[in-house]
Amino acid sequence: MVGERRRELFSVGAIWLVVTVVAEYVAVAVSLHPPGASREARIIDEAFDLLLYLAIPVFTFVVVVVGYSIVRHRAGPDEELDGPPIRTNRAFIASWMVVTSVLTVLVIVPALAGMDKLAAGPEPGLVIDVRAEQWSWTFDYAGGEVRTKDTLVLPVDTRIQFRITATDVIHSFWIPAFRIKQDAVPGKVTETFVTAERIGEFRDDVGMRVQCAELCGLGHARMWTDVSVVSQEDFDAWFSSAGG
Ligand SMILES: [Cu+2]
Structure with missing residues (x-):
C-alpha cells in the first residue's frame, strides 16, 4: 500500500516536472506581448513575463494532479460506494501553506521592482x-x-x-x-x-x-x-x- 502510494507520488511528480518544463519552454519561446514602443512597456512586459514563469508551475501542478486522479482513480462501472473518508493530512497542509506563502511574497517582488524602475527617470523634457x-x-x-x-x-x-x-x-x-x-x-x-x-x-x-x-x-x-x-x-x- 505504502509502496503503491510512493510510486504514484513519483509518477505525478515526474509528469508535473515534464509538463512544467515544456510549458516554461513555450512561455520563453513564444512572445505573448503585443508590440511595445516605450521604456515603460519593456519594464511592464518584463514583470509580466516573470509573473507568468512563476504561475506556470502552480497551474501545471493543479492540472496534473486533477488529470492524474481523474484518469487513474475513476470509479469502475460497478463501484457505487463512496471512497474512504479523508480527515486531514497535517504535513500536506503545512507544506501547502508554506509554499503558497512564499509564492505570494515572490509575486510582490517584480511588481515593487517594476514600480521602482518606472518612477526612476530623468526630469521630463x-x-x-x-x-x-x-x-x-x-x-x-x-x-x-x-x-x-x-x-x-x-x-x-x-x-x-x-x-x-x-x-x-x-x-x-x-x-x-x-x-x-x-x-x-x-x-x-x-x-x-x-x-x-x-x-x-x-x-x-x-x-x-x-x-x-x-x-x-x-x-x-x-x-x-x-x-x-x-x-x-x-x-x-x-x-x-x-x-x-
Ligand atoms: Cu471616455
Whole structure:
C-alpha cells in the first residue's frame, strides 16, 4: 500500500516536472506581448513575463494532479460506494501553506521592482496637458502654446509628463503600445510618464493610439486618437509649424 502510494507520488511528480518544463519552454519561446514602443512597456512586459514563469508551475501542478486522479482513480462501472473518508493530512497542509506563502511574497517582488524602475527617470523634457471629454481628447503642449485634437505627436527618447483631467465623467488615458493607463477624473489632475523608444504611428501599429479605457457613454469605443512618435528634429519642425 505504502509502496503503491510512493510510486504514484513519483509518477505525478515526474509528469508535473515534464509538463512544467515544456510549458516554461513555450512561455520563453513564444512572445505573448503585443508590440511595445516605450521604456515603460519593456519594464511592464518584463514583470509580466516573470509573473507568468512563476504561475506556470502552480497551474501545471493543479492540472496534473486533477488529470492524474481523474484518469487513474475513476470509479469502475460497478463501484457505487463512496471512497474512504479523508480527515486531514497535517504535513500536506503545512507544506501547502508554506509554499503558497512564499509564492505570494515572490509575486510582490517584480511588481515593487517594476514600480521602482518606472518612477526612476530623468526630469521630463516635455509636459503635455491632456483633457478628456465625451468623446474626444485634447492635448496642450507647453502650457497651451500648441493644441491638438487629431494626433498626439511625441518626440522619441524624451521623457514626457502627461497631466490628465476630464471635464464631464471619468475617462481613462490608455496607450496600449506604451503599456500606460491613467484615470482622467473631473476636478482632479492625475499624471503619468512615458518615454517613447520607437518612431512610428497608428498606421504601423494599432497599439499606437490614445484609447479611452473607462466606459464613458455611447461614444466610448470611438474615443481614440492617433499617436505619432517622431524624431526630435521632426518634432521641433512640427511644433513651430503648429504655432509653438
Ligand atoms: Cu471616455
